[in-house]
Amino acid sequence: MLEAEESRSPKWMKPQSVPRGFLRWYILAMLDEAPETGYSIMQKIAERTEGAWRPGPGTVYPLLRGLKEQCLIEAVGQKVEDTGQPCKLTAKGKKELDDLQRNASSSGRNENALMRLFLGIMPPEAFTAMALNRSRQFISIFCEKADLLQEPKRSATLREMQLILENYSSDIERLLGEAGKNRNSRRAPKPN
Numbered sequence: 209m210l211e212a213e214e215s216r217s218p219k220w221m222k223p224q225s226v227p228r229g230f231l232r233w234y235i236l237a238m239l240d241e242a243p244e245t246g247y248s249i250m251q252k253i254a255e256r257t258e259g260a261w262r263p264g265p266g267t268v269y270p271l272l273r274g275l276k277e278q279c280l281i282e283a284v285g286q287k288v289e290d291t292g293q294p295c296k297l298t299a300k301g302k303k304e305l306d307d308l309q310r311n312a313s314s315s316g317r318n319e320n321a322l323m324r325l326f327l328g329i330m331p332p333e334a335f336t337a338m339a340l341n342r343s344r345q346f347i348s349i350f351c352e353k354a355d356l357l358q359e360p361k362r363s364a365t366l367r368e369m370q371l372i373l374e375n376y377s378s379d380i381e382r383l384l385g386e387a388g389k390n391r392n393s394r395r396a397p398k399p400n
Contacts, residue, residue: 231268235271236297249268272295283295284296
């Protein structure tokens with residue numbers, strides 16, 4: 209049913225789900241972990257996103273070619289018959305990746321502004337369901353990443369997150385208390 213509705217909606221209603229330039233960054237990060245072929249990059253992205261994002265060969269191979277021309281990646285090992293030539297990050301590619309990761313934190317302001325616009329038009333039921341799901345995912349990933357930090361940064365980061373969660377927990381308790389008071393006031397008998 210949802211697929212049929214999606215196919216009927218105008219093309220402009222389906223914004224690009226992956227920001228422009230993200231694939232370049234993601235491929236550099238993947239190649240920083242281990243050498244990959246274009247085919248394995250496409251497969252791993254589809255697998256890691258549970259099929260939600262499937263960049264095709266018309267996107268991946270020209271991007272890899274461009275990264276090679278810029279000397280950010282280089283071929284390594286033997287060409288694999290069905291999947292192509294494995295590539296790895298060069299020192300120049302590692303510097304580019306480091307710069308992208310460092311600059312990512314400064315782009316947060318624009319992202320927050322756009323997110324507020326988008327979330328402002330969502331009905332409360334849809335937003336809260338999405339927020340619960342995203343919060344679970346975010347906290348799980350946060351814990352995995354925080355665990356990789358070196359001390360004392362690891363402990364400081366975990367303490368900061370703990371404070372943030374405690375503050376929001378207080379806000380939620382307040383809202384629950386207000387909801388309970390409102391429910392009780394609706395049930396109270398009216399004086400004659």
